[in-house]
Amino acid sequence: MSTEVISQIDVDRTRGDFHYPEQHTFDAGTGLSHATIDYISDVKNEPDWIREFRHKALDVFLSKPMPTNWASKDLENIVFENIRYYLANAQRPTRSWDEVPDDVKRTFERLGIPEQERKFLAGVEAQFDSEAVYSNMKKALGDEGVIFVGSTDGLRDHPEIFKKWFGRVIPTGDNKFSALNSAVFSGGSFIYVPPGVKVKHPLQAYFRINAENFGQFERTLIIADEGSEVMYMEGCTAPKFETATLHSAVVELVALKGAKIQYVTVQNWSANVFNLVTKRAVAHEEAEVKWIDCNIGSRLTMKYPGVILKGRKARGEVISIALANNGQHQDTGAKMIHAADETTSNVISKSISIGQGRATYRGQVHIPKHLKGCKNNTECDALLINSTSRTDTYPAITVRGLGNSVQHEASVSQVSAEQIFYMQQRGLTEAQAMSLSVNGFVNDLVREFPMEYSVELKRLIDLEMEGSVG
Amino acid sequence: MSLVIHNLHARVVGGQEILRGLNLEIQKGRVHAIMGPNGSGKSTLSKVISGHPDYEVTAGEVLLDGVNILGLEPDARARAGLFLAFQYPVEIPGVSNANFIRAALQARLGEGEELDAVDYYGDLYKEMDKLEIPRAFTARSVNEGFSGGEKKRNEVLQMAMLKPSYAILDETDSGLDIDALKIVAAGVNAQRGPGIGMLVITHYQRLLDYITPDVVHVLVGGRIVHTAGPELAYELEAKGYDWIREELAESASA
Incomplete structure (x- = not known):
């Protein structure tokens, strides 16, 4: 009786910490080689150009050393040969929850996804290990020409749009992990919003890792055509395994003239996950890109969403919350690259360190000399819960030229004993x-x-x- | 039904003893005042009773309706019915007054019970009106950027909402101009009744013009040395504390 009660409470406390037995039809095995790439490309029945893209990316990955700049020593603990790079049941997601296999469906029901879809979402994609198992969007959006599918489907069914933008915002060689993702990517979302279409309700993707010793490498590409608007939200969880799990996504956003993209992340990976993600957007003239990024889980997160402000009057924003508990290192921040006149960027970051938890903010703001009327505002605030908690701020702000302005504020505070006593x-x-x-x-x-x-x-x-x- | 403080000895952790065998009984339905010179242990008493972690009790007990509360965490003491109106209320950035008071009330409910939001705001607005607190107050962060008067009114508001059985008001008059003092005192007086025992700690008699105590105690050197009716406050105001010290010295040498 009492053990039953305790196990129920356990499930409730850490909602993502459960997993079902594995039943994978497709398994690329453990370790990474060119044969792994061919297995993935074969299973997905991919065109030659993408197979070649993957093979080249693997060479780049193998040739690049582990990052040393902006990097934690903990990265050295990733054992690439112990990881499984592709695990899936099927190649095509269903459009109905009824057709999703029972245990997978139960997983997403426990995470509340179908319920949220009914309540407030315009479309949902649910990825289980390497592939999307469910993908659906309100019919009215499809009628307006909105595309919201997994990257596998996007590549196969919309090659003309996919190929035009894929890998253009984040080149393979951007960093070792973007190269890894480019080699073995699977899943993630592909979204295209036609000119002038404003998607009122959010589109959501949920990334779930179920398998042990596994790496999830989703690839997301969102293109908002001129004057369109879209909000995308992603959530993620995994069960807590003894061994390390790797999550290494690449997310590319393109906001064409006057378009608006909001990208919301609530990252709640279990504390054995290395979360090494490259996220970047290009904002064209008068376009607006806003990253809202919240990191609560994972063992080590390294993630610095960026915006390349390419067109005049483009706006970029990063709003970020990080919570680092015992055994966690949240290394997060933002990159704002100003590349046109009158572009503005805003970075607001708040981090909380608990116990031995460590939160690091790294920011890069670049405004070259020849530009006029550019503005950046950066604020980072850190809250320390215990005297053993740690926070670091590394702002790298390069502003040249007259007529550009930059503002930077940082603060560190601690929850005081008097505050706690007052509330108690x-x-x-x-x-x-x-x-x-x-x-x-x-x-x-x-x-x-x-x-x-x-x-x-x-x-x-x-x-x-x-x-x-x- | 009473709050009994028996032979209480306490000090700042690792420091000199400040309370040295303090005895006091606060009965429900009555208002007790404690007056005393600086350094006599007035504020220490309020903190020790409410469980501030900077202090340690070396002997004695504090019985709340017969139950010794000294082994309890500060929050358990509060939920048992003890309230402290702070001399220096603490700021809590980003937490609105409405949410804070709501969380405090919610903490008193059992597992699975939810505070009714409509009733809650009804009660809150009613008590705010009594204290002449404008509605915009609910959305402001707890005590952040508040004037001295606003902070003290907020303490009295929280007391009204949490309905304690014993309330300690620590130097509630400090930092108040005469108008604010009148409003705060009226708020406290409105809460007087058979269900609550109050301990008003003050350095000056001024507050007691507006909150008339049933009993006045004098605290000197960590002990209650004199107890009398409300007229004692005027005597202290007129003569200071030296005559009490002299009496003490005489009785000690006699």
């Missing part, structure tokens, strides 16, 4: 008091999230704080 005197437990302080600290940023996600975020923070107070 009102009847809140120490953990509740901590949660409230932390939620207060990120409150203004959480408001930027869609309502349903801000509720989820608050719940996740509560759970993290509950475990952090002895």
Whole structure:
């Protein structure tokens, strides 16, 4: 009786920490070689150009040393030969939850995805290990010409758009992990929004890792054509295994003239996941790209969403929240590359370090000399919960030329014993008091999230704080 | 039903003893005042009763309706019915007053019980009106950027919402001009009744013009040395604390 109660509570506390037995029809085996690439390309029945692209990328990956700049020593603990690079049941996602295999369907039901889809989403893609198992979008959007499919389907069914933009924002050789992703990518979303179409409700993708010793390498490409608008949200979880899991995505966004893209991430990987993600956008004239990035889970996250402000009056924004608990290192930040006149960028980052947790902010802002009327604002605030917590800020701001302006503010604060005592005197437990302080600290940023996600975020923070107070 | 403080000895962790055998009984339905010179242990008393981690109790007990609360965490003491109106209320950036008070009330409910939002705001607005607090206050962060008067009014508002059975008001008059003092005192007086025992800690008699105590105690050197009716406050105001010290010295040498 009592053990049953405890296991139920366990499931509730860490909602993503469960997994079903593996039943994979397609398995590329352990380790990485050119044979792995051929296996993936064969299974996916890919055109030659993409097979060659993958093989070249593998060579780049193998030739590149591990990054040393902006890198944590923990990267050396990734054993590439112990990882499985492709695991899937089928090649095509279904359009109905009823056709999704039972255990996979149960997984997503436990994560609340079908329910959210009914409530507030315009479309959903659910990826399980290497491939999307479910992908569906409201019919009205399809009628307007909106495309929202997995990258495998995008490549096969819309090659003319896919090929034009794929790999153009983030070249294979950008870094070792973008090369790895380019070699073995599978899954992720492909979105095209035609000129002038404004997608009112968010499109959502959910990335789920179920298998042990596995690497997930989704590849997302979003193109918002002139004057269009779209909001994309991604969530992710994995069960906690003893061994390390690798998640290394590449996300490319293209906002054409006057388009608006909002990209929202709530990352809640389990604490054995290396999360090494390259995310970048190109904003053309008067376009606007906003990354809203929230990192709660993982063992090590390295992620610096960027915007290349390519057209006049383009705007880029990164709103980021990172929470580093014991055993976690959240190394996050932003890159803003100004490449046209009158472009503006805004970076607001808040991090929370708990116990031995470590949060690092790295920012790069580049405004070259020949540009006029460019503006950047960067704010990073760190909150330390314990005296053993650690935070570092590394802003790299290069602004040349007259008539460009930049503003940078940073702060570090600590939850004070007096604050906690005051709240405890009102009847809140120490953990509740901590949660409230932390939620207060990120409150203004959480408001930027869609309502349903801000509720989820608050719940996740509560759970993290509950475990952090002895 | 009372809050009994018996032979209480306490000090700052690792420091000199500040409370040295303090005895006091606060009965429900009555308002007790404690007056005393600087350094006599007034604020220490409020912190020790409410469980501030900077202090340690070396002897004695504090019984809340018969239960010794000294082994309890500060939050458990609060939920048992103890409230402290802080001399220096603490700022909590980003947490709105409405959410804070709501969380405090929610913490008093059982597992699975939810506070009714409509009733909650009804009660909150009613108590805010009594204290002449404007509605915009609910969305402001707890005590952040508040004037001294606003902070103290907020303490009294929280007390009204949490309905404690025993309330300690620590130097509630400090930092208040006369108008703010009147509003705060009226708020406190409105809460007087058979269900609550109050301990008003103050350095000056001024506050007691507006909150008339049933009993006045004098705290000197970590002990209650004198107890009398409300007229004692005027005597102290007129004569200072030296005459009490002299009496003490005489009785000690006699």
